[in-house]
Amino acid sequence: VAALNRRLAPRLTEEIRRDETVEFQWNGRRMQGYRGDTIGSALAAVGIDTLSRSFKYHRPRGLFCCSGECPNCLVDVDGTPNVRACVTTLEPGMRVRSQNAWPSLRWDVMALVDRFDRFLPIGFYYKTFIRPRRLWPLYEWVLRHVAGLGRIDVTARPELHPRKRHLHADVVVIGGGPSGCFAALDAAAEGSQVVLIDDGSVLGGHLRTQTRPFSGDARIDGLPGLDAAALLAALVAREERIAHLPRTTAVGIYEGRLVAASTDATLVRIRAGRIVVATGAAERPALFEGNDRPGVMLASGVLRLAHQFGVRAGRRAVVVTDSDHGLLQAGELGAAGIDVAAIIDRRPQSASSDVVQGDAAEMIRGAEVVGTEGRNRVRAVRIRLAEGSVRRIATDLVAIADRPQPMIGLLAMAGVEPRFDESKGEWVAGSPVDGISARGRVTGAGFEGSRALAPTSPAVGKQFVCLCEDVTAKELAQGVAEGFDSLEVLKRYSTVTMGPCQGKMCFRLATAVHSNLTGLGPQAAGRTTSRPPMQPVTLAALAGPHLSPVRRTALHQRHDELGAVWMDMGEWKRPLHYGDVAAECRAVRGAAGLIDVSTLGKLDVSGPDAGAFLDWLHPNRFSDLPIGRVRYRAMLDDAGIILDDGAVARLAAERFFLSTTTGNLEAIDAWLRWWLAPGGRSVEVTNVTSHFAAINLAGPRSREVIAKVSDLDVSREAMPYLAAIEGDVAGVRALILRIGFVGELGYEIHVPADYGTHVWDALVDAGRPVGVRPFGVEAQRVLRLEKQHAIVGQDTDALSNPLDAGMGWLVKADKPDWIGRDAVAAVAGMDERPEAQVLVGFEMLGSAVPAEGSAVVRGGHAVGRVTSSKWSPTVGRPIGLAWLQASEATDGAPVTIRLGSGREGATAEGVVRRRPFFDPDGERLRS
């Protein structure tokens, strides 16, 4: 177990439990941290300086921001790539590995790229991999291997339990620093329900690393920052109207004041009446050669490590700054137990030295950092003094403490357009928009004076603007020189601001360097666009829990008991078969079968205008349908295309029962309501699909079966084909429709679903002596194919009109206007339609069953396509339906069907059959 201890003396603010150790692995080595550590703090405590290799140049990188914003500490944890070590709580047994390095983090072969960077100019992949073109497959292979960060084991099936929470609040406050806490307390005092989001585990924001007194609000004025933070947290905790979500990061603000935030594997969506963004301001990188070397950190990151985890980031710090902020931070470092050797202040004149609380620190004014030295950790910093000479200062920690930058990203994506404040030299929050406002340092409040622009000597060495994508100031200069001088274009060309940090870290340097290079000035140069997610969020959290609805019929349990093989039909579960499709077919043709057809859509259409309304919706007529009768229906859209089919039964003068196909219910329900929306028709459409279970009893002996369970007169005379009779079946009120899809004497029995199982059981019992069998969708599809009954949506498509689909008999030309009439009339009126195809049956001469979708070919050209095909036990051959050019579609004409895919596939011969294969005259159906 690695033991090098960089812990500071215990302190009140720390979040670790020094009495509880946590064992974990780092690149296979056993390590120890404390409970409450992050992976990053535990590694820092045992002296691990390099956590990753950078994206492009494979340079060693270490902890930098300690706030989960930069890409430097991305590691693989137990197979999950790109985990931010600095904000991820250490758990016992974690296996943590570095990424983007081979064979090891210390000796990374690809680090050679860093030496040969002249071969990797900006946009190198646009420039280098163009010629010769034939080598592109090789380039692509290489690029795919070197691109990207982290590896995903695509075969792994991790146990993820992502959750979503949907919250509703009067006010959402984003940010738990002093401004956010006060915003939440003020809103709660006004009676609002408040949700306060903060990415820390404890409220207080930057005050949690501040020992000097707070000033700015009477409630906590004068208290040392650490104590002020504790008091604020207590005030918030006491307020019942505030729900504080700790360790929760806002990732975006969306239309309708929807805030998305993430915590671990949970996505939190909060709808708010008002949003207050109090994201504050944060330190950002400064520009000098080697500004990415491990040991170069933000001062705030150094303080976080010290106060929260008791970890010393270095022994002898040099603070680099452009403002009084750096002098204050130097004092804080001293107070936190980090010795400060020197303060490099870029300003020639700075505020009085009493700002500096630390002692013994040398104050160097008007100096620039030129670069850092060191191999895998900074050893020294080189500075150019005001008079021009270069001086070297030995140090193991460079703490960057330039004035913090307002964090405007969330506001910008929410439409609160940031503005450039000339007096401060800073982009700050704009005016409130649509209930979204800003508070605190994000507005620029508390910043004095103007920020100096970044120095303009980009040509020297590697000065990283963008840590994520390894973009240097030199590369940006080259990009601008090549003509990519608009900020948004330069961004796309160089990928600056496009990495995992989403521009949070590099925005200021990128815009400053660009504006210096172009001479435009920040205002004219503009900003890059902020887009969600502000912080990385896992795809699992975005997807949420797996919630795919499943609809089960009332008979589901019975099918399960019968050993049904299930198929999914939309959300429905339907029995595909019960083990023996051929036996199921034989039972229906020879005796009787039972099929669960509860998934059919069912609509009650009632009212004085119901009949006329149905006439308007269909090419055939329903207003003349007698009570107690049922009629086939097919519905067309305005273009004459078949939408759906089913049946309509008339139950009373003003009441119709309409069935739809399983998948089309929602669409047809909506279609009917859409046509009713203008008003003027006295019709009510009610979806009664769930209320009814439906069982189709079909087969030559089905009359015997139903007679055993009903007192109704089921004789051919009393209940003929197309009768619709209401009466009791097995003691349950039922609607019996004398229709069938499989071409046999059949009864479609609709009963309230609560009684579905009871009626099914009664029919099974009554049918046992005659050999009734349950049959599934597969058998039904075979049987209907023997009758050449088309399935709308399978045998028809978005071009199928009823005339070509063989449903011309439906179209009542003498009927007044109906939906699709003009389109159908136009088709009927055309003299010649050489390209038109018609839907016809076919049978194969051999035993091969062509796949549905197979092409019908002639002379190497497609002349049609197969829409349905099955082996028919009744015919003893493969049969099917196909769309064929009318000239090919005469009865008995030969057809050639391609069996395989592609032009080389084998073919098989068949014959067109324009009449049903079974009972062509429908005598059995009418019996």
Add this chain to the structure above:
Amino acid sequence: VSAWTPIRRSALEARHAALGASWISDSVRWPAAYGDPDLDRAVVATAAGIAEIGPLDIHVVRGAGAADGQAGSGDEAWVLAPDEVLVFGGLPKLERALTVIDVSSGWTALRISGPATSAILEEACPVDLSEPGIVQAPIANVRVTVRVTDASSARTLLVARDEAQYLWDALLGIGERHGLRPVGPGAVMIAPAPELDAVR
């Protein structure tokens, strides 16, 4: 043809049976209770319980003015829209010509009650279910009609019969970490014990 005693079954019959439910009667397969009612009440008092309420007699009343005076004479009426009311209990007597359709088998009523109720529903439903009234909202991605009564943590969920088992399973899955348990209907129809409230 013999005299039939039709058996009426809940959509969740298989789930209830697996939980050891005793039925209201042999021909009415809705749970009267599971196991220990005191245990059920403790679950509802300390975490949350989910129960199926039923069987129900429900009619939908449709037509202009259906919501006026809530249209019916049933035990309870849920106004879904000005022209659409669900009436629970007996067949409603109407003063005007409206369409009345029996949809008793179309719906399954679940009641979820206990202090963890809102934490569970906020994971399952994007809609605010805190305001009293009738709300139609997606829960676990299915359309549910929710009755919110004031001052109570309980919510009554009306879901299509064919989606009931899915919703039951989904809510129990989401609610597991909140201590949600299936309970007998008796446990969700009474208020949690006041002495337990005091302890909390």
